[in-house]
Every structure is written in C-alpha cells, then in structure tokens.
Amino acid sequence: MLKNYIFDLGGVLLDIRMKNAYERFVALSLSPAELEQGSSVYKLMEDYQLGFVTTAEFCQQVASKCAASSNTRCAASPTTPHDIELAWNSICLGVADRKLEALRRLRKAEGVASVSLLSNTNALHWKCCCKNWFNANGNRIEDFFDKIFLSQELHLQKPDPEIFNTAIRELGATPAETIFLDDSPVNTAAAAACGLQTLTVTPDVDWINALGI
Structure with missing residues (x-):
C-alpha cells in the first residue's frame, strides 16, 4: 500500500x-x-x-x-x-489550481503518511513558485507538503541515488510504500533502483487520474 x-x-x-x-x-x-x-x-x-x-x-x-x-x-x-x-x-509558467487541490486532497486521504517535494531546482525558481502559487492567493506551502527536498539545499541532484535515500531517511519511510513522480525517465529509473515505486509523468499521463485522487 x-x-x-x-x-x-x-x-x-x-x-x-x-x-x-x-x-x-x-x-x-x-x-x-x-x-x-x-x-x-x-x-x-x-x-x-x-x-x-x-x-x-x-x-x-x-x-x-x-x-x-x-x-x-x-x-x-x-x-x-x-x-x-x-x-x-521565464521558464516558470504556472501551477494549475487542479494540481494544488489534488495535493490538498492527497494529504487528507486515509492512509497517506506524507506528501513531499523533491526537485532539481534553484533559489530563484523556488522563490518564484512560492511567491506566485504555493504561498499565494491564500495558499501556504504547508498546505501541500510535509517535507521539501531541494537540490540547492541538499547539494545533491537527481539522478544521484543519494538524494532519494536522503528523502527516505528523513521521511522515515519504507521505499516500497513510497512513490516518486517525475517527468524524466532517467530520474524515475534511479528512484526505482532505490526501491521506490515510480510514475513517469508525460503529456499523455495525468498524474491526478493515474493516482485516482
């Protein structure tokens, strides 16, 4: 599960x-x-x-x-x-409201222990996302994530296995009970090698529907 x-x-x-x-x-x-x-x-x-x-x-x-x-x-x-x-x-286009609402629902779902973010990003992009979406329009970053793992803070980046192992350790999670979602097959393959379940998100894969949220 x-x-x-x-x-x-x-x-x-x-x-x-x-x-x-x-x-x-x-x-x-x-x-x-x-x-x-x-x-x-x-x-x-x-x-x-x-x-x-x-x-x-x-x-x-x-x-x-x-x-x-x-x-x-x-x-x-x-x-x-x-x-x-x-x-x-200018790279950052937006976070759809339906995705924010899906994260909220997921955090409240029965049996869900944690919802986290793990990203290869940087201070400017993260600040932009918080200012315009995660901490905007009445939102709070705490509404969406229990833990946040950012490359610029960990000095690690995907697909380095250590970034996945770090997340699992800090969450106190079991890899087999954890799913990682990424748009890069290289990154999902690296996560799978660490024992996590994975979902590769492509234009044809709607993760909200795939997870049944």
Missing part, C-alpha cells in the same frame, strides 16, 4: 518551458554555444542548481558574460542582474 508520495516540481506540478530562458539569454547577447552542455554558462547553471553559487553571484556572472559577448547593445543599456533574473524565471 502506498503511504508516501514524493513529487518532482518542474514538468509535474509546475508547467515549464525551458526554451524561454534560452531565447531570452540569446536576446541578451549570449551565443547559443555558450548555453550548451559543457560551456561555462551551463556549468554555472548546474552549480547554481546545486547551491554552490548564490543568486547574486549567478545573476552577476551571467550578466557579465552577456556584456562580454555583446556586439550590438549600446553602453547605456548593459545587461543587468535583474535582466538575468527575469530571463531565468
């Missing part, structure tokens, strides 16, 4: 469009090559997600790289850290 439910954020609860930030960074004069895996900007994004650089450092460093790459922007209009924050947060 399932007693513990662990949700990913982006692609499961939060609707996202990763390409938004890519397009905005290019518009701010970063070349596409500077955004590819293995580039210094990509490495900076990973370090930010793991909490190894602060928000101020992340925004300032990306803004500096935009300025260094710019051949067209005038000196009177340099890229600012605020520009970077806006571009970065």
Whole structure:
C-alpha cells in the first residue's frame, strides 16, 4: 500500500518551458554555444542548481558574460542582474489550481503518511513558485507538503541515488510504500533502483487520474 508520495516540481506540478530562458539569454547577447552542455554558462547553471553559487553571484556572472559577448547593445543599456533574473524565471509558467487541490486532497486521504517535494531546482525558481502559487492567493506551502527536498539545499541532484535515500531517511519511510513522480525517465529509473515505486509523468499521463485522487 502506498503511504508516501514524493513529487518532482518542474514538468509535474509546475508547467515549464525551458526554451524561454534560452531565447531570452540569446536576446541578451549570449551565443547559443555558450548555453550548451559543457560551456561555462551551463556549468554555472548546474552549480547554481546545486547551491554552490548564490543568486547574486549567478545573476552577476551571467550578466557579465552577456556584456562580454555583446556586439550590438549600446553602453547605456548593459545587461543587468535583474535582466538575468527575469530571463531565468521565464521558464516558470504556472501551477494549475487542479494540481494544488489534488495535493490538498492527497494529504487528507486515509492512509497517506506524507506528501513531499523533491526537485532539481534553484533559489530563484523556488522563490518564484512560492511567491506566485504555493504561498499565494491564500495558499501556504504547508498546505501541500510535509517535507521539501531541494537540490540547492541538499547539494545533491537527481539522478544521484543519494538524494532519494536522503528523502527516505528523513521521511522515515519504507521505499516500497513510497512513490516518486517525475517527468524524466532517467530520474524515475534511479528512484526505482532505490526501491521506490515510480510514475513517469508525460503529456499523455495525468498524474491526478493515474493516482485516482
């Protein structure tokens, strides 16, 4: 019997469009090559997600790289850290009310011990989600989750098995009685290898219906 439910954020609860930030960074004069895996900007994004650089450092460093790459922007209009924050947060589209209500129902359901969040995210995206959805319109983050596991706080990220093991330990849960929902098959496979039940959420899989909430 399932007693513990662990949700990913982006692609499961939060609707996202990763390409938004890519397009905005290019518009701010970063070349596409500077955004590819293995580039210094990509490495900076990973370090930010793991909490190894602060928000101020992340925004300032990306803004500096935009300025260094710019051949067209005038000196009177340099890229600012605020520009970077806006571009970065453009990824976050919204959390549907029906998903928030489903989380509320799940937490109250008989036999459910915990409902948690486990996400590869970063301080800016998490702040945006709390401000606009989880702690907005009368909502409180405590309404939805018993525990929150964030990559930037744990300095761990999926699919590292240790992030799943950490969650199980802190919840005091039995893996076989725990389900993890994520939009990445790589991440759900890693969770399954740790003994958790899993559900891979795709555009064709509505987790609310799949869980019967």
